[in-house]
Amino acid sequence: MAAKQNNAGSILDRITDLPVRKRRGRLKVFVGYAPGVGKTCAMLSDAHEEQKEGIDIVVGYIEHYARPYTAALLEGLELLPYIKISNKESSTKEFDLDQALQRSPDLILLDDLAHTNAAGCRHKKRYQDVEELLRAGIHVYTTMNVQQIESLTDIVYSITGISVNERIPDSVFNSADQVELVDIEPDDLIGRLNKGKIYPEEENTQAHLFTKENLTALREIALRNTASQLNRIAEQISEQAITNEFDTKEHILVCLSSAASNKKVIRTAARMAAAFHGHFTALFVETPEARELTSKNKAELRENLRLAKQMGAQIATMYGDDIPGQIAEYVKTSRVSKIVLGRSPYKRRGLAKSNVMDKLTALLPNIEIYIIPYTQSSFYKNAIKYTQDGSHITIFARHERHIVIVEISDDGPGISSEEVKVRLFEMFYTADNIHGDGRRGLGLGLSLCKSIVNAHGGTIGVKDNVPKGTVFYFTLQAEEVNVHE
Known part of the structure; x- marks a missing residue:
């Protein structure tokens, strides 16, 4: 493993020596609905056009799976050497963030935004590498599949039966300055797979994803989410001159718990906040009973808090015995417009769910309350x-x-x-x-x-x-x- 990846002094020296840039870099994301639709090729083709305009471009990391047409598009572009990360069992090649910062091109190309870096890299995820590049003023082109967006995890699993392990927070996708959907008909994509143009035969572990029904459903999700992001970008541009917007924006509040089902409630609330382009807060009401939570419940609560933060929520905590009263107090003082609650199949000790709803309705007659029930x-x-x-x-x-x-x-x-x-x-x-x-x-x-x-x-x-x-x-x-x- 290269020493410079862990040498804090060296990293600081390198960053200090970088030329000063006036503005943050811009992020363009090439989105597909499945592997093999042509995201990397589209990114490389755009890079060649930019290069003709005199833009200084470096390829940071590309997954080409020995595809000849992808390798051909790499010709004429400067390739940044990979960093080798070794451990007891194996060695892997990773994107060299430090060298990229030192090289400081105008634009850098990075495949697979949701990639998990090997142990020993400075950041756990590639999207964190991208964030550091953007802060340094370097523009980034990158690729991803729509099923890697965190809030879509449950929906994608229900369609495909496949758990997506490498994901990105919605906030990363939503922060993109440009989004380009790379599209292809499902039948044509299946044809590519059958001809071995997507994976070498021995590496094809996702064949069960490539059914027409799965691909059609994923394509629809990709179209819808890309359109939403394009609308979001357009609105952000038109709202740049507007100040003091808090009074007119929706404010979505999700209530946290230690239930495993709370994750679906959080993702639902996050999608709602995104749809309304509103503020998003996750509230936990800590009662004396919280001290009696089991180790498993405490771990689940920590996971739910982590997910809420990752989905872009501001975390708030209230203390007291009266859960509806504490929620209502926070809603009134923080200008919340919509509340999202989960409905558990179990009754909490001494507190029936219907009582929570009745009290909240009485305390907050003008607030919309959404219950995510068991079907x-x-x-x-x-x-x-x-x-x-x-x-x-x-x-x-x-x-x-x-x-x-x-x-x-x-x-x-x-x-x-x-x-x-x-x-x-x-x-x-x-x-x-x-x-x-x-x-x-x-x-x-x-x-x-x-x-x-x-x-x-x-x-x-x-x-x-x-x-x-x-x-x-x-x-x-x-x-x-x-x-x-």
Whole structure:
């Protein structure tokens, strides 16, 4: 391992000797929806055009997987030597950040923004290397796949069944000055794979990703997120002259807990904050009970705090026994406009979730509150609520290949109108008939279920039960878990 990567004095000397730059570097990200769409080639082609204009360009690190057309595009560009990182088991080649800073080109090319550096490099992740280059005034071109954005982790897994280990915080993607979507038809991409143009045959470990259904869904996500970032960039440019914007911006608050499911709530709130271009805060209310958390729960809470910070949230802590009261106090003093809460399947000791909602609604009548519920709850409640006395309700789940199917059926009077079946999942829609006890909902429960299931790549519906009654069902991607953890 090269000594200069760990020599603090040498690093400081090198940075001190760098020419002074007046402005921060600019970041351009080439985004694809899967490996092999042509991100690296697009980046190299743009670099050649910039070079013709007299721009000083250096290739910092490129993954070409022995692809001849990628190697051909490297010709004529200066290649920065890699740094060799060695350990007991193996050695790897990494981007040499110190040498890049010393060379100080106008523009540097770096593949794979989400890459995890080998132990011994100054930064753990490549996007942290990029941040240091930008601070030094060096422009950066880089590449990534859309599934590597942190807030999309759950959605991508529900579509592909693949866990993406190398990810970047949303804030890194959102900070890009330019974004270019590199697109190709899914059928053409599959053709490239089959011809060995993406990976050498012995290195093709992602063949199961390359189905037309997976690629089509990932392509849609890439198109949507790239368009959102382009809109964000345009708005930032138009808002540069606007000052004192805090009063008019949305402020999204997510409530933290030690539950593993809190991660999905955090990611949902982060996507909401991004959609509204608003401020994002994560609040933890520390009660006396927090001292009794198990080691596992404390570790989970730390992970949730880390994720919230990574997603761009400001962390805030309130202390007291009255959780709704502490949340309300923070909301009023910090100008929060929307609250995002998770719904746990368990009741906290001495505090029912309904009481939290009731108190928050009473304390904050003008604040929008979003609950991220467990999908099954509205199904169960509807089955119980609208089934006559003496009828039976059956809950059945089965596993078919990579799909879990859950059905809640009853033998009540059923739903005779086809129009009702079609519209039942629409927001604020309720059937015309009011049941025997006069109960009638607001038409939100099933609509929320549909939104959640669809967001996770599932399907939802209703059908007749034979010989009578109704069956509500939904499907989700199966996930393997270790029951001993």
